[in-house]
Amino acid sequence: MRSGYGHMVIDHTVARLRDEAAKRKERLGALASREDALAYQKHVQEIIRQAFGPFPERTPLNARVTGRIEGERYSIEKILFESRPGFLVSADLYLPKTTEKVPCVLGSCGHSPEGKSSQLYQSFCARLAHAGFAVLVFDPINQGERDQYIQIEDRSLVNQPTHAHNMMGKQLELLNDGFHSWRAWDGIRALDYLLSRPEVDSTRVGLTGNSGGGTLVTWLWALDDRYTMGAPSCFVTTFSRNLENEIPADAEQYPYGVVGRGLDMADFIIAGAPKPALVMGQRYDFFDPRGHQEAVDEIVDFYRLMGAPEGTAAGFRGPRTHGYWDENQREMVYFFAKHAGIENVEFLDAPQILPVEKLWAAPEGNVVLAGSKPIYKIISEEAQALAAKRPAIPEGNIRAVLAEMLSVSRPNFAPEYRHLRATTLRNRHYGRYAIETEGNIRALLYKCMRMPQYANVLEVEDLVTLYLPHFSAEIDLVDNSWSLELQQETELYALDVRGLGESIPDEDDDFWAPYGMDYMMHGHGILLAESYLGRRVYDVLVTVNLLRKLGAESVNLVGRGQGAIHAMLAAALDDDIATVTLNDYPSSWQEWAETPIVSWPSACFPRGVLCRLDVEDILRSLGNRVVLKTPCGPDIRGL
Numbered sequence: 021m022r023s024g025y026g027h028m029v030i031d032h033t034v035a036r037l038r039d040e041a042a043k044r045k046e047r048l049g050a051l052a053s054r055e056d057a058l059a060y061q062k063h064v065q066e067i068i069r070q071a072f073g074p075f076p077e078r079t080p081l082n083a084r085v086t087g088r089i090e091g092e093r094y095s096i097e098k099i100l101f102e103s104r105p106g107f108l109v110s111a112d113l114y115l116p117k118t119t120e121k122v123p124c125v126l127g128s129c130g131h132s133p134e135g136k137s138s139q140l141y142q143s144f145c146a147r148l149a150h151a152g153f154a155v156l157v158f159d160p161i162n163q164g165e166r167d168q169y170i171q172i173e174d175r176s177l178v179n180q181p182t183h184a185h186n187m188m189g190k191q192l193e194l195l196n197d198g199f200h201s202w203r204a205w206d207g208i209r210a211l212d213y214l215l216s217r218p219e220v221d222s223t224r225v226g227l228t229g230n231s232g233g234g235t236l237v238t239w240l241w242a243l244d245d246r247y248t249m250g251a252p253s254c255f256v257t258t259f260s261r262n263l264e265n266e267i268p269a270d271a272e273q274y275p276y277g278v279v280g281r282g283l284d285m286a287d288f289i290i291a292g293a294p295k296p297a298l299v300m301g302q303r304y305d306f307f308d309p310r311g312h313q314e315a316v317d318e319i320v321d322f323y324r325l326m327g328a329p330e331g332t333a334a335g336f337r338g339p340r341t342h343g344y345w346d347e348n349q350r351e352m353v354y355f356f357a358k359h360a361g362i363e364n365v366e367f368l369d370a371p372q373i374l375p376v377e378k379l380w381a382a383p384e385g386n387v388v389l390a391g392s393k394p395i396y397k398i399i400s401e402e403a404q405a406l407a408a409k410r411p412a413i414p415e416g417n418i419r420a421v422l423a424e425m426l427s428v429s430r431p432n433f434a435p436e437y438r439h440l441r442a443t444t445l446r447n448r449h450y451g452r453y454a455i456e457t458e459g460n461i462r463a464l465l466y467k468c469m470r471m472p473q474y475a476n477v478l479e480v481e482d483l484v485t486l487y488l489p490h491f492s493a494e495i496d497l498v499d500n501s502w503s504l505e506l507q508q509e510t511e512l513y514a515l516d517v518r519g520l521g522e523s524i525p526d527e528d529d530d531f532w533a534p535y536g537m538d539y540m541m542h543g544h545g546i547l548l549a550e551s552y553l554g555r556r557v558y559d560v561l562v563t564v565n566l567l568r569k570l571g572a573e574s575v576n577l578v579g580r581g582q583g584a585i586h587a588m589l590a591a592a593l594d595d596d597i598a599t600v601t602l603n604d605y606p607s608s609w610q611e612w613a614e615t616p617i618v619s620w621p622s623a624c625f626p627r628g629v630l631c632r633l634d635v636e637d638i639l640r641s642l643g644n645r646v647v648l649k650t651p652c653g654p655d656i657r658g659l
Contacts, residue, residue, distance in 0.1 A: 021494050022443070025462065025523035030266065030537070032460050032518075033544050037260040037279060040548075044282050048318060057293075057325045064287045068242045071275040072201045075208070079105050083213050086381050089374070093117060094149035096374075098381040099156075100390070103209040108392035110165035110381040111158035111210065112136055114149035115219055123360040124220040126211050126247075127157030128229025128236040130254075130344070131181045131270065135164020137376040140344045144228065146371035147353050152362050153226065156214040160203065160232065161188070161395060165382050168394040172616050182232075182270045183534035187617060189271025191399050193546075194613045195406065196628030199271040200239065202395075207240045215246065223248065224360045228352050230254050230344030234300075235273050242291035249359045250292065251352040253300040253344050256285050257311030259547060265308055268540035276627075277549030286315040286322075293319075294328035296359040300348045304341040312337065396616040403613035406630050413633055418641040421632050422592055426554030430594050431562050434569035438462075442475040445498045451475035455563050457518075463559040464516040464523065466493050480570035487514040488560065490581025490604065490659055491531070492521035513567070517559040517586060519552075519623070532621065542623040552623045553585070560590040564597065574598045579605070581652070581659045585624055591645060592638050600642060603649035604659055610634050611654055618654040 051057055083101035099111040116122050125148050132138035136145075136157045145155045159166045162184040169178050178184040189199035215222050227250045229237045234255030241250045259279050262269060278287075289297050299319060301312035316335030323333040334355070338347040350367050357365040382390040413421060423429040440452040449472035454462040469475050489496040493514035516522050525537035533539070545552035564575050577600040579587030584605035591600035609629050612618045639646055652659070 021492055022522050023524055025464065026525055028461065028523045029519045029525055029541050030263065032458075033541065034260065034264055035459070036548065037263055037544070040279055040282060041258065041260050041284065044284060047282070048322075051322075051325060054326055057322060061290060061293060064283060065242065065291050067278060067281045067283055068275075068288065068291055071278050072198075072204055072239070072243060075201065075205055076104060078209070078212070081209065081213055081216075083216075086383075089378065091372070094146075096379070098379065099213070100381050100387070101209070101213050103206045104398070106393040107395070107398065108166075108382070108387035108390060109158050109206055109210065110136070110387055111156055111213075112145070112379055112381070113214075113217070114145045114155040114157075116149055116152050116154065118152075121221040122152055122154050122219060123224030123226065123356070123362070124154040124156070124214055125226035125228060125356065126207065126214055126240075127155050128207065128227070128233035128240075129157065129160055129163065130229065130231030130233040131160075131163070133163060133181055134376055135159035135166070137164060137374075137379045139373050140230070141233075142373050142379075143371045144344060144349045144352065147349055147368045148356070150368040150371070151353050151357055151365045153356065153360070154214070154217070154220050156210060158206065158210045160236075161185070161206065165380060165385050166387050168388060168396065169616065170386050170388050171394070174617065177534060177617055177619060186271045186534045186539065186622065188395055188399070189274075190622040190625045191396070191613055191618065193625045193627045194609055194630045195399065195402055196631050198276055200273070200275045203236055203272045204239050204243055207236055208244055211244060211246060222246070226250065226356045226360070228253065228356075230348070231342065232270055232272065235270070238285065238288045239275070241297070242288040245292075247292070247295065249296040249356055250289075251298040251300060251355060253348050253352070254302055254305055254307055254342050256289065256299050256301070256315050257307045258284050258286075258314055261308035261311030263540075263544060265306070266537065266540070267306055268535050268537065269543060271543075274543040274546040276546055279544075279547040280549035284315070286318045289315075289319050289333070290322050293323050294326045294332055296355070297333050298336060298352060298355045299334070300336045300338065300351065302338045302340050302342055302345070302348070306342055309337060394616075400614040403610055403630055407610055407634075410631070410633070413637060418633070418638060419593055419595070422589060422638070425551070425626055425628060425632060426557060426589065427550045428554040428558045428561075428593070431558065431565060433562075434565045435562050437465075437478065437566060439476055439478065442469070442472060445494065448497070449475065450497070451478065453478050455559070455566060457559045457562040458555070461518050461555075461559070462523075463518065463563055464493070464521060465563060466497060466514040468497070468512045478570060480567050480572050481511045482571065482573045483511065483576075484567050484572040484574070485512050485576045485578055486560075486564065486567065487512055488577065488579040488583030488587045489514060489516070489521065490583055492516065492524070494521060496580065515560065515563055517556040519556070520582070532619075539622050542621075546627070551627060553589075553626055556623070557586055557589045557593065560586050561594055564590070564594060577601070579603070581656060582621070582624060588635075588638055588642070588646075591642055597645070599645050599647060601647040601649065604652040604656070605648070606635055607651035607653065608635050615654040619657050620654065
């Protein structure tokens, strides 16, 4: 398959992020006083609250201690509590052996399958406890004891923590929710529990974690003002550096709209200024050290503008690759001890590492087996509740609802286009044309040529059929019996929208990966508060305009799989499209929310759709313009 435009979407999005970063840098550079800094901070805090909220109401934690391990300098209590009704969190509480109230730290784990029992995370907890801190460390969703899919037979799409997170993330999007918010709420409720303990001093509260744990530290630092000191490790860089380096992030690392509204990672630390913050990285981290230094410099400058003492905000970069290695842990322990007023701290060189099973809070090492409701059941119940109260959309309003949801409306222009080299596929000749839909984005149009010598000119017939493939026009034009039949019956055109076919951003097999590049582009749409799906539909609408300008009096859309979604939405937004024929189309987004595992790619999940409508509403609005072939359920493997 031809893929000469594989960097097109990434380069387009990099330019978008760089533009946002330049405007932000100008805003920061204009801050000249403490009053300016406070106004900027208030603005940042409001954007972050909107990106994560609204949170659910606080409900009883129903916390219980399920076991205790005695050590020489500290004990470890094994804890279960409910961050939401029936949704169990497993945690370990490290308690120094003293009768005095002690400063405390919430520990956040990275993406290790073992969660809180991972060797590195046991290490930082033990070292803090040895230094005199109480530490609560808890398992992230689908790590450690919180495997949500333990009762599901086919786990191939969720067999790694990040893959499972991304599964939950795309389903939560249907409900206008986000996995970043779920993770943050777990952290907020974990701190509720920690501060409920009589052993801790609520005026000295730290927060630390690494990698995915560093992510949560960064978010919580901005969201919860009860912390008095923080130390994220191996996360803070810049959003643009991640994209430039082609680093896909976890679903929790794409908070909705923060880049589109002018923020970067450093702003989450700025939101908590002037409280002491140590921002750590590693010299050879995949979270770019250049971006880490840029963030640290911005944070230190902002703290200085607020009048904070020198050293209140600091950066540290360890000498190794990604991980919460000893050097970073040492810096964190000394930093927290200094700001908690603990003198003569002894750094524990070789903390005792316990077997995973010994730290289990649940009897069988799994909260679902202990009675916790798995997240997919909660998502299903919430989707059913939305369906029950979803008002009917008045006739004629579907278009406005979709335009708002997808951040796209019917374009009013016909684009420029380029003649590319023609190609031959299975003895059929095709003209190729690059449609300039937006900036440097080009949708790739194929035309089946009955007279190949005329391929250098795009001449359009009165009656046109535009085929939208599931994955690639080139593949479908050769291998799909449905498209082969269409080529015999009509003047057939086929279109690769951005990120599909000729512009797929990675190798064919990786496109469907839960952590692939297509997923990454969808994630950056979330950061920008726009719909990647909507931009693909926009490519279709602009191309239809071009076909009309060049002579088409009637345009019919035909879509398969992902292309069926694009065709359906384009027809709903453009009522001059004559007909739309759908094959392997999703029968219901509601069904996707009520199924534990869905194999459709993230870019097929419209944010908040189930708050407004479902597939059947769109099909009803299309009336007799739509022709339905074969519906497809949540599993598209094999299409």
